[in-house]
Amino acid sequence: MGNTRDQVGKVGLFLASGVFRTAFYVCVALLIFWLGKSAYQFGYDVFNQQAVSPGAGQEVTVVIPDGASTYDVAKILKSKGLIQDSLVFFAQEKLSTYKGQMKAGTYLLSTAYTPTRIMGILAGDEEQAGVSSDDGTNAAADTDSDASSDGAADTAAGEGESGQ
Numbered sequence: 001m002g003n004t005r006d007q008v009g010k011v012g013l014f015l016a017s018g019v020f021r022t023a024f025y026v027c028v029a030l031l032i033f034w035l036g037k038s039a040y041q042f043g044y045d046v047f048n049q050q051a052v053s054p055g056a057g058q059e060v061t062v063v064i065p066d067g068a069s070t071y072d073v074a075k076i077l078k079s080k081g082l083i084q085d086s087l088v089f090f091a092q093e094k095l096s097t098y099k100g101q102m103k104a105g106t107y108l109l110s111t112a113y114t115p116t117r118i119m120g121i122l123a124g125d126e127e128q129a130g131v132s133s134d135d136g137t138n139a140a141a142d143t144d145s146d147a148s149s150d151g152a153a154d155t156a157a158g159e160g161e162s163g164q
Contacts, residue, residue: 045088046095049114052081057112064122066104070094073102073122082109082118089115098123 051057060080064073070093074086083089092115093099101123109118120127 042088042091045085046091049092049116050084051112051114052084053111055112057110059108059110062107062109064102064104064107068104070100070102077109077118080109082111082113083115092116093119098125 058081060082062076062080062082064076068076071086071090074083074089074093077083077089078086093102096116096119098116098119102119103122103124105122107121109121113121
C-alpha cells in the first residue's frame with residue numbers, strides 16, 4: 001500500500017512539474033513577444049517622424065534654459081505638446097545631424113513641425129529657422145545671444161518677433 005502511495009505521489013509531482021514548466025515557457029514566450037513588439041514600435045517611432053498635429057498646428061512659445069540636456073529639452077517639448085514621446089525625441093536627436101547642437105533660448109514652435117524641424121530650429125539652422133509659417137512669422141521667435149557663439153541664430157530668430 002505504501003508503494004502505491006509513493007507511485008501516485010511521483011505521478012502527481014511529475015504532472016505538476018510539467019504544468020509549471022509549461023506555464024513558465026508560455027510566460028517567457030509572452031515576454032519575448034512583448035519585448036519585440038515594444039522594440040519594433042520604438043524603432044518605428046524614431047524613424048517615422050510625425051508632427052503632433054499635421055496641418056496648420058498651434059504655435060507654442062518654448063523656453064530652453066542654459067545647460068539643459070537633450071533629455072531635459074525633450075521633456076520641455078513634450079510638456080508643451082510639441083512631441084509625443086521624450087525618449088523617442090532623445091533617440092532622434094542622437095541619430096540626427098543636430099546632435100549636441102541645440103541652443104538655449106526662447107522659440108516659437110508649432111505642433112505641425114516634425115521633430116527634425118524642431119531640432120533644426122533649436123540648433124539655429126537658418127534653413128529651418130527661416131521657414132515662415134502660414135501667418136508669415138518666423139518659426140523661431142528669439143534666442144539668447146549667449147547661447148550662440150556666431151550670432152547667426154540671433155539674427156534669424158529676431159526677425160520673427162518684430163511683426164508681433
